[in-house]
Amino acid sequence: MGVQLTENGEQRNEMFFEMYWQYFVAGLVLWLTVKLGLYMKKSRSTETIVEDKQTKAHRVSRNDSDSESSPDDDLCPALPLDLKHIPLNFSKIPQEESLKRSEEFYQLMNRRRTVRHFSTKGVPKEIIRNIIKTAGTAPSGAHTEPWTYVVVSDPETKRKIREIIEEEEEINYKKRMGKVWTTDLKPLRTNWVKEYLTDAPYLILVFKQTYSLKPDGGKKIHYYNEQSVSLAAGILLAAIQNAGLVSLTSTPLNCGPALRALLQRPISEKLTLLLPVGYPAEACLVPDLTRKPLDDILVEF
Protein backbone atom coordinates (compact mmCIF):
# COMPACT_ATOMS: atom_id res chain seq x y z
CA MET A 1 0.00 0.00 0.00
CA GLY A 2 1.75 3.18 -1.10
CA VAL A 3 0.85 6.81 -0.56
CA GLN A 4 -1.92 7.81 -2.89
CA LEU A 5 -1.87 11.45 -3.77
CA THR A 6 -5.37 12.75 -4.30
CA GLU A 7 -7.03 16.14 -4.55
CA ASN A 8 -9.36 15.23 -1.69
CA GLY A 9 -7.80 16.11 1.74
CA GLU A 10 -10.04 13.74 3.61
CA GLN A 11 -9.04 10.81 1.61
CA ARG A 12 -5.40 11.71 2.20
CA ASN A 13 -5.92 11.60 5.97
CA GLU A 14 -7.70 8.26 5.78
CA MET A 15 -4.86 6.73 3.89
CA PHE A 16 -2.30 8.14 6.33
CA PHE A 17 -4.08 6.42 9.20
CA GLU A 18 -4.40 3.23 7.24
CA MET A 19 -0.64 3.19 6.79
CA TYR A 20 0.49 4.10 10.26
CA TRP A 21 -2.31 2.87 12.54
CA GLN A 22 -0.08 0.12 13.97
CA TYR A 23 2.16 2.84 15.38
CA PHE A 24 -0.82 4.62 16.93
CA VAL A 25 -1.96 1.45 18.59
CA ALA A 26 1.55 0.65 19.80
CA GLY A 27 1.89 4.20 21.14
CA LEU A 28 -1.45 3.94 22.91
CA VAL A 29 -0.51 0.62 24.52
CA LEU A 30 2.83 2.08 25.61
CA TRP A 31 1.23 5.19 27.08
CA LEU A 32 -1.35 3.17 28.98
CA THR A 33 1.36 0.88 30.37
CA VAL A 34 3.50 3.78 31.59
CA LYS A 35 0.54 5.56 33.16
CA LEU A 36 -0.56 2.40 34.91
CA GLY A 37 2.95 1.83 36.23
CA LEU A 38 3.12 5.35 37.64
CA TYR A 39 -0.24 5.07 39.35
CA MET A 40 0.63 1.68 40.84
CA LYS A 41 3.81 3.19 42.28
CA LYS A 42 1.94 6.24 43.66
CA SER A 43 -0.82 4.08 45.11
CA ARG A 44 1.71 1.88 46.93
CA SER A 45 3.47 4.87 48.51
CA THR A 46 0.24 6.47 49.81
CA GLU A 47 -0.86 3.07 51.10
CA THR A 48 2.20 2.83 53.32
CA ILE A 49 1.02 6.06 54.93
CA VAL A 50 -2.63 5.14 55.28
CA GLU A 51 -2.25 1.34 55.85
CA ASP A 52 -3.57 0.13 59.17
CA LYS A 53 -4.86 3.16 61.04
CA GLN A 54 -3.83 2.01 64.50
CA THR A 55 -0.32 0.96 63.47
CA LYS A 56 0.04 4.30 61.68
CA ALA A 57 -1.10 6.21 64.73
CA HIS A 58 1.52 4.40 66.73
CA ARG A 59 4.22 5.01 64.14
CA VAL A 60 3.38 8.72 64.04
CA SER A 61 3.30 8.98 67.81
CA ARG A 62 6.49 6.97 68.06
CA ASN A 63 8.31 9.10 65.55
CA ASP A 64 6.83 12.39 64.48
CA SER A 65 9.85 13.24 62.38
CA ASP A 66 12.12 11.23 60.15
CA SER A 67 12.54 7.48 60.14
CA GLU A 68 14.65 5.64 62.68
CA SER A 69 18.31 6.49 62.36
CA SER A 70 20.19 3.61 63.99
CA PRO A 71 21.00 0.57 61.87
CA ASP A 72 20.48 -2.75 63.65
CA ASP A 73 24.19 -3.23 64.36
CA ASP A 74 24.39 0.01 66.36
CA LEU A 75 21.19 -0.51 68.36
CA CYS A 76 21.68 1.07 71.72
CA PRO A 77 18.80 1.54 74.14
CA ALA A 78 17.94 5.08 75.15
CA LEU A 79 18.36 4.07 78.81
CA PRO A 80 21.46 2.20 80.14
CA LEU A 81 21.16 -1.52 79.39
CA ASP A 82 22.49 -2.37 82.86
CA LEU A 83 19.93 -0.08 84.55
CA LYS A 84 19.59 -1.19 88.17
CA HIS A 85 16.29 -2.10 89.71
CA ILE A 86 15.86 -0.97 93.30
CA PRO A 87 13.21 -1.47 95.98
CA LEU A 88 10.23 0.86 95.70
CA ASN A 89 10.11 3.53 98.39
CA PHE A 90 6.49 3.14 99.52
CA SER A 91 4.68 4.04 102.73
CA LYS A 92 1.28 2.49 103.16
CA ILE A 93 -1.38 4.71 104.67
CA PRO A 94 -4.48 3.42 106.51
CA GLN A 95 -7.50 2.93 104.26
CA GLU A 96 -9.66 5.39 106.25
CA GLU A 97 -7.07 8.06 105.56
CA SER A 98 -6.93 7.05 101.88
CA LEU A 99 -10.68 7.49 101.67
CA LYS A 100 -10.58 10.90 103.36
CA ARG A 101 -7.74 12.10 101.14
CA SER A 102 -9.52 10.90 98.02
CA GLU A 103 -12.66 12.84 99.01
CA GLU A 104 -10.73 16.04 99.78
CA PHE A 105 -8.74 15.88 96.57
CA TYR A 106 -11.94 15.42 94.59
CA GLN A 107 -13.45 18.49 96.29
CA LEU A 108 -10.31 20.51 95.52
CA MET A 109 -10.28 19.52 91.86
CA ASN A 110 -14.04 19.95 91.49
CA ARG A 111 -13.60 23.60 92.43
CA ARG A 112 -11.29 24.06 89.43
CA ARG A 113 -12.82 26.12 86.65
CA THR A 114 -11.37 27.30 83.36
CA VAL A 115 -10.81 31.05 83.72
CA ARG A 116 -10.53 33.54 80.84
CA HIS A 117 -10.25 36.84 82.74
CA PHE A 118 -7.13 37.36 84.79
CA SER A 119 -5.93 39.83 87.37
CA THR A 120 -2.53 41.42 86.62
CA LYS A 121 -1.48 40.70 90.22
CA GLY A 122 1.89 38.94 90.41
CA VAL A 123 2.67 35.45 91.71
CA PRO A 124 6.03 34.48 93.29
CA LYS A 125 8.12 32.69 90.66
CA GLU A 126 9.05 29.93 93.09
CA ILE A 127 5.44 28.73 93.09
CA ILE A 128 5.48 28.49 89.29
CA ARG A 129 8.79 26.61 89.38
CA ASN A 130 7.34 24.08 91.85
CA ILE A 131 4.36 23.66 89.56
CA ILE A 132 6.63 22.93 86.58
CA LYS A 133 8.70 20.49 88.65
CA THR A 134 5.50 18.69 89.57
CA ALA A 135 4.49 18.35 85.91
CA GLY A 136 7.95 16.93 85.32
CA THR A 137 7.16 13.95 87.56
CA ALA A 138 4.70 12.59 84.97
CA PRO A 139 5.32 9.19 83.37
CA SER A 140 6.25 9.12 79.68
CA GLY A 141 6.80 6.59 76.91
CA ALA A 142 10.04 4.71 77.74
CA HIS A 143 10.81 7.48 80.24
CA THR A 144 11.70 9.93 77.50
CA GLU A 145 10.22 12.99 79.38
CA PRO A 146 9.48 14.70 76.03
CA TRP A 147 8.50 18.13 77.28
CA THR A 148 9.71 21.70 77.43
CA TYR A 149 7.88 24.28 79.52
CA VAL A 150 8.43 27.86 78.43
CA VAL A 151 7.32 30.24 81.17
CA VAL A 152 6.87 33.83 80.01
CA SER A 153 6.50 36.75 82.40
CA ASP A 154 8.29 39.44 80.36
CA PRO A 155 5.62 41.98 79.26
CA GLU A 156 7.11 42.60 75.81
CA THR A 157 7.27 38.88 74.99
CA LYS A 158 3.70 38.42 76.21
CA ARG A 159 2.62 41.29 73.95
CA LYS A 160 4.28 39.64 70.93
CA ILE A 161 2.67 36.32 71.78
CA ARG A 162 -0.70 38.02 71.97
CA GLU A 163 -0.20 39.67 68.58
CA ILE A 164 0.68 36.39 66.93
CA ILE A 165 -2.21 34.52 68.49
CA GLU A 166 -4.94 37.11 67.94
CA GLU A 167 -3.99 37.41 64.28
CA GLU A 168 -4.23 33.65 63.76
CA GLU A 169 -7.31 33.23 65.91
CA GLU A 170 -9.23 35.80 63.91
CA ILE A 171 -8.59 33.72 60.79
CA ASN A 172 -9.44 30.55 62.73
CA TYR A 173 -12.79 31.90 63.86
CA LYS A 174 -13.70 33.53 60.57
CA LYS A 175 -12.51 30.85 58.19
CA ARG A 176 -10.74 27.71 59.36
CA MET A 177 -12.82 26.35 62.20
CA GLY A 178 -16.04 26.09 60.28
CA LYS A 179 -19.61 26.77 61.32
CA VAL A 180 -20.14 23.75 63.53
CA TRP A 181 -17.07 24.38 65.66
CA THR A 182 -17.70 28.12 66.11
CA THR A 183 -21.34 27.39 66.89
CA ASP A 184 -20.33 24.89 69.56
CA LEU A 185 -18.10 27.56 71.10
CA LYS A 186 -20.73 30.34 71.07
CA PRO A 187 -22.17 29.54 74.51
CA LEU A 188 -18.66 29.87 75.95
CA ARG A 189 -18.47 33.45 74.54
CA THR A 190 -14.97 33.07 73.14
CA ASN A 191 -13.54 34.94 70.17
CA TRP A 192 -10.14 36.00 68.87
CA VAL A 193 -9.53 38.72 71.44
CA LYS A 194 -7.36 37.28 74.20
CA GLU A 195 -6.65 39.87 76.89
CA TYR A 196 -5.48 37.16 79.26
CA LEU A 197 -2.31 36.83 77.19
CA THR A 198 -1.10 40.18 78.53
CA ASP A 199 -3.10 40.33 81.77
CA ALA A 200 -1.98 37.05 83.37
CA PRO A 201 1.39 37.33 85.16
CA TYR A 202 2.62 34.07 83.55
CA LEU A 203 2.05 32.22 80.32
CA ILE A 204 3.15 28.58 80.32
CA LEU A 205 3.73 27.31 76.77
CA VAL A 206 3.97 23.54 76.70
CA PHE A 207 6.10 22.13 73.89
CA LYS A 208 6.28 18.46 73.07
CA GLN A 209 9.64 17.13 71.89
CA THR A 210 8.98 14.82 68.98
CA TYR A 211 12.53 13.49 69.27
CA SER A 212 15.84 14.39 70.86
CA LEU A 213 19.49 13.68 70.12
CA LYS A 214 21.51 10.96 71.79
CA PRO A 215 25.14 11.64 72.86
CA ASP A 216 26.32 9.93 69.66
CA GLY A 217 24.21 12.32 67.56
CA GLY A 218 21.59 9.72 66.68
CA LYS A 219 17.89 10.45 67.05
CA LYS A 220 16.16 9.30 70.22
CA ILE A 221 12.57 8.34 69.49
CA HIS A 222 9.98 9.83 71.81
CA TYR A 223 7.24 7.23 72.02
CA TYR A 224 3.74 8.53 72.63
CA ASN A 225 5.08 12.06 72.99
CA GLU A 226 1.69 13.70 72.38
CA GLN A 227 -0.08 11.58 74.97
CA SER A 228 2.75 11.90 77.48
CA VAL A 229 2.79 15.69 77.24
CA SER A 230 -1.02 15.90 77.53
CA LEU A 231 -0.95 13.62 80.57
CA ALA A 232 1.78 15.77 82.15
CA ALA A 233 -0.43 18.80 81.51
CA GLY A 234 -3.12 17.17 83.64
CA ILE A 235 -0.64 16.96 86.52
CA LEU A 236 0.34 20.59 85.80
CA LEU A 237 -3.31 21.66 86.11
CA ALA A 238 -3.69 19.75 89.39
CA ALA A 239 -0.59 21.53 90.73
CA ILE A 240 -1.94 24.94 89.64
CA GLN A 241 -5.28 24.25 91.32
CA ASN A 242 -3.58 22.89 94.45
CA ALA A 243 -1.49 26.08 94.73
CA GLY A 244 -4.60 28.26 94.73
CA LEU A 245 -4.14 29.67 91.22
CA VAL A 246 -6.29 29.54 88.09
CA SER A 247 -5.64 28.78 84.45
CA LEU A 248 -7.07 28.12 80.98
CA THR A 249 -6.08 25.12 78.84
CA SER A 250 -5.79 26.63 75.39
CA THR A 251 -4.68 25.17 72.06
CA PRO A 252 -3.67 28.06 69.77
CA LEU A 253 -4.50 26.65 66.34
CA ASN A 254 -1.87 27.34 63.63
CA CYS A 255 0.23 29.54 65.92
CA GLY A 256 2.82 26.85 66.64
CA PRO A 257 5.58 27.71 64.16
CA ALA A 258 5.47 31.46 64.81
CA LEU A 259 5.55 30.98 68.58
CA ARG A 260 8.29 28.37 68.31
CA ALA A 261 10.39 30.87 66.35
CA LEU A 262 9.68 33.70 68.80
CA LEU A 263 10.66 31.54 71.78
CA GLN A 264 13.65 30.07 69.94
CA ARG A 265 12.62 26.46 70.32
CA PRO A 266 14.14 23.88 67.95
CA ILE A 267 12.35 22.29 65.02
CA SER A 268 11.96 19.06 66.97
CA GLU A 269 9.54 20.80 69.35
CA LYS A 270 5.91 21.51 68.69
CA LEU A 271 3.61 23.76 70.68
CA THR A 272 0.88 21.72 72.34
CA LEU A 273 -0.79 23.95 74.93
CA LEU A 274 -0.72 27.48 76.24
CA LEU A 275 -1.78 28.10 79.82
CA PRO A 276 -2.06 31.57 81.34
CA VAL A 277 -1.60 31.28 85.11
CA GLY A 278 -2.42 33.70 87.92
CA TYR A 279 -5.38 34.99 89.89
CA PRO A 280 -8.84 35.53 88.43
CA ALA A 281 -10.00 39.07 87.63
CA GLU A 282 -12.36 40.81 90.05
CA ALA A 283 -15.94 39.71 89.45
CA CYS A 284 -14.72 37.12 86.96
CA LEU A 285 -17.54 35.22 85.24
CA VAL A 286 -17.50 31.57 84.15
CA PRO A 287 -20.02 29.57 82.09
CA ASP A 288 -22.60 27.88 84.29
CA LEU A 289 -21.56 24.40 83.22
CA THR A 290 -22.15 21.21 85.12
CA ARG A 291 -20.02 18.10 85.03
CA LYS A 292 -21.38 14.67 84.15
CA PRO A 293 -22.47 12.62 87.17
CA LEU A 294 -20.32 9.58 88.03
CA ASP A 295 -22.79 7.14 86.47
CA ASP A 296 -22.30 8.81 83.09
CA ILE A 297 -18.56 8.28 83.03
CA LEU A 298 -18.04 5.09 85.05
CA VAL A 299 -18.83 1.50 84.07
CA GLU A 300 -18.08 -1.25 86.57
CA PHE A 301 -17.35 -4.94 86.00
Place this chain on the structure above:
Amino acid sequence: MGVQLTENGEQRNEMFFEMYWQYFVAGLVLWLTVKLGLYMKKSRSTETIVEDKQTKAHRVSRNDSDSESSPDDDLCPALPLDLKHIPLNFSKIPQEESLKRSEEFYQLMNRRRTVRHFSTKGVPKEIIRNIIKTAGTAPSGAHTEPWTYVVVSDPETKRKIREIIEEEEEINYKKRMGKVWTTDLKPLRTNWVKEYLTDAPYLILVFKQTYSLKPDGGKKIHYYNEQSVSLAAGILLAAIQNAGLVSLTSTPLNCGPALRALLQRPISEKLTLLLPVGYPAEACLVPDLTRKPLDDILVEF
Protein backbone atom coordinates in the same frame (compact mmCIF):
# COMPACT_ATOMS: atom_id res chain seq x y z
CA MET B 1 -6.99 -15.35 4.75
CA GLY B 2 -8.75 -18.57 5.69
CA VAL B 3 -7.88 -21.29 8.12
CA GLN B 4 -5.15 -23.43 6.71
CA LEU B 5 -5.19 -26.90 8.00
CA THR B 6 -1.67 -28.28 8.14
CA GLU B 7 -0.04 -31.27 9.75
CA ASN B 8 2.38 -28.92 11.53
CA GLY B 9 0.90 -27.72 14.86
CA GLU B 10 3.23 -24.76 15.11
CA GLN B 11 2.14 -23.40 11.83
CA ARG B 12 -1.48 -23.75 12.95
CA ASN B 13 -0.79 -21.58 16.04
CA GLU B 14 0.96 -18.92 13.99
CA MET B 15 -1.92 -18.66 11.63
CA PHE B 16 -4.38 -18.46 14.55
CA PHE B 17 -2.49 -15.48 15.92
CA GLU B 18 -2.29 -13.90 12.50
CA MET B 19 -6.03 -14.11 12.19
CA TYR B 20 -7.03 -12.91 15.63
CA TRP B 21 -4.23 -10.59 16.76
CA GLN B 22 -6.44 -7.51 16.42
CA TYR B 23 -8.62 -8.94 19.16
CA PHE B 24 -5.61 -9.54 21.40
CA VAL B 25 -4.43 -6.00 20.96
CA ALA B 26 -7.91 -4.62 21.54
CA GLY B 27 -8.21 -6.78 24.66
CA LEU B 28 -4.85 -5.57 25.94
CA VAL B 29 -5.80 -1.91 25.39
CA LEU B 30 -9.12 -2.47 27.14
CA TRP B 31 -7.49 -4.20 30.11
CA LEU B 32 -4.87 -1.45 30.49
CA THR B 33 -7.56 1.25 30.36
CA VAL B 34 -9.69 -0.43 33.02
CA LYS B 35 -6.70 -1.01 35.31
CA LEU B 36 -5.60 2.60 34.93
CA GLY B 37 -9.08 3.83 35.72
CA LEU B 38 -9.21 1.75 38.87
CA TYR B 39 -5.83 2.94 40.10
CA MET B 40 -6.71 6.59 39.42
CA LYS B 41 -9.87 6.17 41.48
CA LYS B 42 -7.97 4.46 44.35
CA SER B 43 -5.20 7.07 44.31
CA ARG B 44 -7.73 9.92 44.59
CA SER B 45 -9.45 8.38 47.60
CA THR B 46 -6.21 7.79 49.56
CA GLU B 47 -5.11 11.35 48.77
CA THR B 48 -8.13 12.80 50.51
CA ILE B 49 -6.92 11.04 53.66
CA VAL B 50 -3.26 12.06 53.46
CA GLU B 51 -3.76 15.69 52.28
CA ASP B 52 -2.42 18.49 54.51
CA LYS B 53 -0.97 16.99 57.71
CA GLN B 54 -1.98 19.77 60.12
CA THR B 55 -5.46 20.20 58.74
CA LYS B 56 -5.83 16.43 58.83
CA ALA B 57 -4.59 16.27 62.41
CA HIS B 58 -7.15 18.85 63.41
CA ARG B 59 -9.91 17.20 61.42
CA VAL B 60 -9.07 13.85 62.96
CA SER B 61 -8.89 15.28 66.49
CA ARG B 62 -12.11 17.22 65.89
CA ASN B 63 -13.92 14.29 64.42
CA ASP B 64 -12.47 10.83 64.59
CA SER B 65 -15.44 9.30 62.83
CA ASP B 66 -17.65 10.48 60.00
CA SER B 67 -18.01 13.96 58.63
CA GLU B 68 -20.07 16.67 60.31
CA SER B 69 -23.72 15.81 60.32
CA SER B 70 -25.61 19.08 60.70
CA PRO B 71 -26.30 21.18 57.63
CA ASP B 72 -25.84 24.90 58.16
CA ASP B 73 -29.57 25.56 58.55
CA ASP B 74 -29.86 23.18 61.49
CA LEU B 75 -26.70 24.31 63.32
CA CYS B 76 -27.29 23.97 67.00
CA PRO B 77 -24.48 24.36 69.52
CA ALA B 78 -23.67 21.36 71.70
CA LEU B 79 -24.19 23.57 74.78
CA PRO B 80 -27.27 25.77 75.29
CA LEU B 81 -26.95 29.02 73.34
CA ASP B 82 -28.36 30.99 76.27
CA LEU B 83 -25.88 29.41 78.71
CA LYS B 84 -25.61 31.67 81.74
CA HIS B 85 -22.33 33.07 82.98
CA ILE B 86 -22.02 33.22 86.74
CA PRO B 87 -19.43 34.63 89.17
CA LEU B 88 -16.46 32.35 89.79
CA ASN B 89 -16.42 30.78 93.24
CA PHE B 90 -12.82 31.53 94.25
CA SER B 91 -11.10 31.79 97.62
CA LYS B 92 -7.70 33.41 97.58
CA ILE B 93 -5.10 31.85 99.84
CA PRO B 94 -2.04 33.71 101.21
CA GLN B 95 1.04 33.40 99.01
CA GLU B 96 3.13 31.79 101.77
CA GLU B 97 0.54 29.04 101.98
CA SER B 98 0.52 28.73 98.17
CA LEU B 99 4.26 28.25 98.21
CA LYS B 100 4.10 25.63 100.98
CA ARG B 101 1.31 23.73 99.22
CA SER B 102 3.18 23.80 95.92
CA GLU B 103 6.28 22.31 97.60
CA GLU B 104 4.32 19.58 99.38
CA PHE B 105 2.41 18.63 96.25
CA TYR B 106 5.67 18.39 94.33
CA GLN B 107 7.12 16.09 97.01
CA LEU B 108 4.00 13.92 96.89
CA MET B 109 4.07 13.60 93.11
CA ASN B 110 7.82 13.08 92.99
CA ARG B 111 7.36 9.95 95.12
CA ARG B 112 5.10 8.49 92.41
CA ARG B 113 6.70 5.62 90.54
CA THR B 114 5.35 3.37 87.81
CA VAL B 115 4.77 -0.03 89.42
CA ARG B 116 4.55 -3.36 87.57
CA HIS B 117 4.19 -5.79 90.46
CA PHE B 118 1.01 -5.61 92.48
CA SER B 119 -0.27 -7.05 95.72
CA THR B 120 -3.64 -8.80 95.46
CA LYS B 121 -4.79 -6.90 98.58
CA GLY B 122 -8.15 -5.20 98.07
CA VAL B 123 -8.95 -1.49 98.06
CA PRO B 124 -12.36 -0.05 99.13
CA LYS B 125 -14.36 0.72 96.00
CA GLU B 126 -15.35 4.14 97.31
CA ILE B 127 -11.73 5.28 96.99
CA ILE B 128 -11.66 4.22 93.35
CA ARG B 129 -14.96 5.99 92.69
CA ASN B 130 -13.57 9.22 94.17
CA ILE B 131 -10.52 8.86 91.96
CA ILE B 132 -12.72 8.51 88.86
CA LYS B 133 -14.83 11.50 89.91
CA THR B 134 -11.64 13.52 90.24
CA ALA B 135 -10.53 12.59 86.72
CA GLY B 136 -13.97 13.71 85.58
CA THR B 137 -13.22 17.27 86.69
CA ALA B 138 -10.69 17.68 83.86
CA PRO B 139 -11.25 20.31 81.18
CA SER B 140 -12.08 19.11 77.66
CA GLY B 141 -12.57 20.52 74.18
CA ALA B 142 -15.81 22.57 74.24
CA HIS B 143 -16.66 20.82 77.51
CA THR B 144 -17.48 17.57 75.76
CA GLU B 145 -16.07 15.36 78.60
CA PRO B 146 -15.25 12.61 76.05
CA TRP B 147 -14.31 9.83 78.44
CA THR B 148 -15.56 6.52 79.77
CA TYR B 149 -13.79 4.82 82.66
CA VAL B 150 -14.33 1.08 82.84
CA VAL B 151 -13.29 -0.22 86.25
CA VAL B 152 -12.83 -3.99 86.41
CA SER B 153 -12.54 -5.90 89.67
CA ASP B 154 -14.28 -9.14 88.63
CA PRO B 155 -11.60 -11.90 88.53
CA GLU B 156 -13.01 -13.66 85.46
CA THR B 157 -13.13 -10.45 83.43
CA LYS B 158 -9.60 -9.59 84.49
CA ARG B 159 -8.48 -13.03 83.38
CA LYS B 160 -10.03 -12.54 79.92
CA ILE B 161 -8.43 -9.11 79.64
CA ARG B 162 -5.08 -10.64 80.51
CA GLU B 163 -5.51 -13.34 77.86
CA ILE B 164 -6.32 -10.82 75.16
CA ILE B 165 -3.46 -8.53 76.06
CA GLU B 166 -0.74 -11.15 76.50
CA GLU B 167 -1.59 -12.66 73.15
CA GLU B 168 -1.31 -9.31 71.38
CA GLU B 169 1.70 -8.16 73.34
CA GLU B 170 3.67 -11.25 72.39
CA ILE B 171 3.13 -10.37 68.74
CA ASN B 172 3.94 -6.73 69.50
CA TYR B 173 7.24 -7.57 71.13
CA LYS B 174 8.25 -10.22 68.60
CA LYS B 175 7.11 -8.51 65.42
CA ARG B 176 5.31 -5.18 65.40
CA MET B 177 7.33 -2.92 67.69
CA GLY B 178 10.59 -3.31 65.85
CA LYS B 179 14.14 -3.61 67.14
CA VAL B 180 14.61 0.01 68.20
CA TRP B 181 11.50 0.13 70.35
CA THR B 182 12.10 -3.24 72.06
CA THR B 183 15.73 -2.26 72.62
CA ASP B 184 14.64 1.00 74.26
CA LEU B 185 12.39 -1.00 76.57
CA LYS B 186 15.00 -3.61 77.57
CA PRO B 187 16.35 -1.65 80.56
CA LEU B 188 12.80 -1.49 81.93
CA ARG B 189 12.64 -5.34 81.81
CA THR B 190 9.17 -5.48 80.29
CA ASN B 191 7.82 -8.27 78.11
CA TRP B 192 4.47 -9.74 77.15
CA VAL B 193 3.77 -11.43 80.48
CA LYS B 194 1.53 -9.14 82.51
CA GLU B 195 0.75 -10.65 85.89
CA TYR B 196 -0.48 -7.31 87.15
CA LEU B 197 -3.60 -7.73 85.03
CA THR B 198 -4.85 -10.43 87.41
CA ASP B 199 -2.94 -9.43 90.55
CA ALA B 200 -4.09 -5.82 90.90
CA PRO B 201 -7.51 -5.47 92.58
CA TYR B 202 -8.67 -2.98 89.94
CA LEU B 203 -8.02 -2.33 86.26
CA ILE B 204 -9.10 1.07 84.99
CA LEU B 205 -9.58 1.05 81.20
CA VAL B 206 -9.80 4.57 79.85
CA PHE B 207 -11.85 4.92 76.67
CA LYS B 208 -12.00 8.09 74.62
CA GLN B 209 -15.32 8.93 72.99
CA THR B 210 -14.59 10.09 69.48
CA TYR B 211 -18.15 11.44 69.21
CA SER B 212 -21.51 11.14 70.93
CA LEU B 213 -25.12 11.56 69.90
CA LYS B 214 -27.19 14.68 70.50
CA PRO B 215 -30.82 14.43 71.66
CA ASP B 216 -31.94 14.97 68.05
CA GLY B 217 -29.80 11.99 66.96
CA GLY B 218 -27.15 14.11 65.27
CA LYS B 219 -23.45 13.55 65.95
CA LYS B 220 -21.78 15.72 68.59
CA ILE B 221 -18.17 16.37 67.66
CA HIS B 222 -15.61 15.75 70.40
CA TYR B 223 -12.87 18.27 69.76
CA TYR B 224 -9.40 17.28 70.89
CA ASN B 225 -10.77 14.08 72.40
CA GLU B 226 -7.37 12.34 72.47
CA GLN B 227 -5.64 15.23 74.25
CA SER B 228 -8.57 15.77 76.64
CA VAL B 229 -8.59 12.13 77.72
CA SER B 230 -4.80 12.04 78.15
CA LEU B 231 -4.94 15.22 80.23
CA ALA B 232 -7.72 13.74 82.39
CA ALA B 233 -5.50 10.67 82.87
CA GLY B 234 -2.86 12.94 84.40
CA ILE B 235 -5.41 14.12 86.94
CA LEU B 236 -6.40 10.47 87.49
CA LEU B 237 -2.76 9.59 88.25
CA ALA B 238 -2.47 12.49 90.68
CA ALA B 239 -5.60 11.27 92.46
CA ILE B 240 -4.24 7.71 92.65
CA GLN B 241 -0.94 8.95 94.09
CA ASN B 242 -2.70 11.26 96.51
CA ALA B 243 -4.83 8.36 97.81
CA GLY B 244 -1.71 6.32 98.64
CA LEU B 245 -2.09 3.81 95.81
CA VAL B 246 0.14 2.86 92.87
CA SER B 247 -0.42 2.33 89.18
CA LEU B 248 1.10 1.77 85.73
CA THR B 249 0.17 3.86 82.68
CA SER B 250 -0.02 1.25 79.95
CA THR B 251 -1.05 1.48 76.29
CA PRO B 252 -2.02 -2.02 75.09
CA LEU B 253 -1.07 -1.87 71.43
CA ASN B 254 -3.63 -3.44 69.05
CA CYS B 255 -5.82 -4.73 71.88
CA GLY B 256 -8.40 -1.99 71.57
CA PRO B 257 -11.11 -3.63 69.46
CA ALA B 258 -11.04 -6.94 71.36
CA LEU B 259 -11.21 -5.21 74.74
CA ARG B 260 -13.92 -2.87 73.51
CA ALA B 261 -15.98 -5.88 72.47
CA LEU B 262 -15.35 -7.70 75.76
CA LEU B 263 -16.40 -4.68 77.80
CA GLN B 264 -19.34 -3.91 75.49
CA ARG B 265 -18.31 -0.41 74.64
CA PRO B 266 -19.76 1.21 71.48
CA ILE B 267 -17.90 1.70 68.24
CA SER B 268 -17.52 5.42 68.98
CA GLU B 269 -15.19 4.61 71.87
CA LYS B 270 -11.52 3.72 71.58
CA LEU B 271 -9.29 2.31 74.28
CA THR B 272 -6.59 4.80 75.20
CA LEU B 273 -5.00 3.60 78.45
CA LEU B 274 -5.13 0.73 80.89
CA LEU B 275 -4.15 1.37 84.50
CA PRO B 276 -3.94 -1.37 87.13
CA VAL B 277 -4.49 0.20 90.56
CA GLY B 278 -3.75 -1.12 94.03
CA TYR B 279 -0.85 -1.64 96.41
CA PRO B 280 2.64 -2.63 95.31
CA ALA B 281 3.80 -6.22 95.80
CA GLU B 282 6.09 -7.01 98.73
CA ALA B 283 9.70 -6.17 97.90
CA CYS B 284 8.55 -4.59 94.64
CA LEU B 285 11.43 -3.38 92.45
CA VAL B 286 11.43 -0.34 90.18
CA PRO B 287 14.01 0.87 87.62
CA ASP B 288 16.54 3.22 89.17
CA LEU B 289 15.54 6.11 86.95
CA THR B 290 16.08 9.77 87.66
CA ARG B 291 13.98 12.64 86.47
CA LYS B 292 15.37 15.56 84.50
CA PRO B 293 16.38 18.54 86.65
CA LEU B 294 14.25 21.67 86.37
CA ASP B 295 16.77 23.45 84.13
CA ASP B 296 16.36 20.71 81.52
CA ILE B 297 12.62 21.18 81.18
CA LEU B 298 12.07 24.86 81.99
CA VAL B 299 12.89 27.91 79.85
CA GLU B 300 12.09 31.34 81.24
CA PHE B 301 11.38 34.61 79.41
